[in-house]
Amino acid sequence: MGSTRTRGRTISEGPTPADVAGAPGLPYPSGWSALAFSDELKPGAVLTRPLMGEDVVLYRLRTGDVRAIRPYCPHLGAHLGLAELDGNDLVCPFHLFAFGPDGSCVRTGYGTPPPKAPLARLPVHEVNGAVFVWRHEDGRQPDWEIPGWHAIGHRPARQAAWEMAGNAQEVIENSVDIGHFATLHGWVEAGLGAPVAYRDKEFHVSMRVRESAPVIGEFDVTVEVDGYGLSCLHADIHTARFGLTMCTMIMPTAIAPNRMQLRQSNRIALAEPSRLPRPLARAVSRTAARLLERPLFRSSCDFTAADFPIWSHKQYEQRPRLAQGDGPIGPFRRWARQFYPQDVADRELSRIEQQRNVSAN
Ligand code: FES
Ligand SMILES: [Fe+2]
Numbered sequence: 001m002g003s004t005r006t007r008g009r010t011i012s013e014g015p016t017p018a019d020v021a022g023a024p025g026l027p028y029p030s031g032w033s034a035l036a037f038s039d040e041l042k043p044g045a046v047l048t049r050p051l052m053g054e055d056v057v058l059y060r061l062r063t064g065d066v067r068a069i070r071p072y073c074p075h076l077g078a079h080l081g082l083a084e085l086d087g088n089d090l091v092c093p094f095h096l097f098a099f100g101p102d103g104s105c106v107r108t109g110y111g112t113p114p115p116k117a118p119l120a121r122l123p124v125h126e127v128n129g130a131v132f133v134w135r136h137e138d139g140r141q142p143d144w145e146i147p148g149w150h151a152i153g154h155r156p157a158r159q160a161a162w163e164m165a166g167n168a169q170e171v172i173e174n175s176v177d178i179g180h181f182a183t184l185h186g187w188v189e190a191g192l193g194a195p196v197a198y199r200d201k202e203f204h205v206s207m208r209v210r211e212s213a214p215v216i217g218e219f220d221v222t223v224e225v226d227g228y229g230l231s232c233l234h235a236d237i238h239t240a241r242f243g244l245t246m247c248t249m250i251m252p253t254a255i256a257p258n259r260m261q262l263r264q265s266n267r268i269a270l271a272e273p274s275r276l277p278r279p280l281a282r283a284v285s286r287t288a289a290r291l292l293e294r295p296l297f298r299s300s301c302d303f304t305a306a307d308f309p310i311w312s313h314k315q316y317e318q319r320p321r322l323a324q325g326d327g328p329i330g331p332f333r334r335w336a337r338q339f340y341p342q343d344v345a346d347r348e349l350s351r352i353e354q355q356r357n358v359s360a361n
Contacts, residue, residue, distance in 0.1 A: 130249070232249070
């Protein structure tokens with residue numbers, strides 16, 4: 001994006017980010033949102049992270065359990081992102097009120113009896129190397145979970161995080177936007193191996209892809225994506241020709257209207273060459289994985305980043321003008337509406353229905 005100097009003032013050129021342009025956005029989706037990678041939160045650490053227009057304070061007890069709380073001290077409102085852990089008690093720096101692992105106030109800084117003033121705890125779930133916090137527009141407690149899955153390879157996951165304008169749904173919707181994999185990401189060919197399957201809060205996409213690389217030429221890739229709510233994708237990407245499996249987690253988190261943080265983690269594993277004796281085969285595959293993980297992680301991040309300028313500047317098109325070659329966007333949107341307040345979801349559905357009727361006529 002360029003810029004122009006006009007009478008001493010610099011004026012930016014190019015599209016305006018969606019959160020600045022005020023393009024109509026989506027409401028915050030209900031469910032789980034990733035606020036941190038597990039290893040950011042060592043025992044005794046306190047972190048503040050944005051979620052849907054508010055701060056959330058995360059901390060890890062010495063026992064290893066994670067807590068998520070609303071940020072303000074129930075005493076006189078100091079921000080608990082400034083608090084410290086004393087053993088397993090969170091201690092507010094203002095008047096040294098301390099809060100035990102169950103959130104109750106266990107002592108004051110004056111040595112006087114503690115008031116009945118518990119912390120406001122939020123449901124938190126640590127799984128697959130990430131810390132998820134639950135928010136629901138009607139205030140209900142969690143009624144679904146993100147499952148734990150296999151951790152492939154022998155190395156720790158590589159991780160990246162970004163912040164940008166955009167809506168979490170756009171990131172999740174990307175996985176059924178089959179058309180854009182060739183046009184934006186440079187895949188030679190991408191198609192569904194089976195119809196997208198929806199089950200309650202989950203969906204599954206099975207893709208058959210043809211990729212091409214310099215020197216190597218074209219090769220086949222299978223991509224199996226599981227989506228959980230509007231905040232977590234897990235993709236298993238398998239290239240049989242190289243015996244390579246990459247496991248990628250993509251986690252968008254709504255932090256403000258039209259603004260999100262996005263976390264990604266990757267693991268890889270290489271098949272052991274069958275012609276070699278077992279210990280040698282294992283050593284060869286591990287060495288190859290160690291050498292390849294950094295370039296593969298970089299190329300996976302580049303792949304994700306190809307979408308960033310699109311997500312950051314687009315509006316959520318309520319009435320998309322779909323064409324042959326598009327992925328199954330309509331069914332995905334009907335599934336996605338369960339994560340929004342009902343009146344908004346109904347409006348959205350009737351728009352989609354209207355659109356279908358118009359295309360049918
Ligand atoms: S505001 Fe936290 S102890 Fe007073
Ligand atoms: Fe994409």
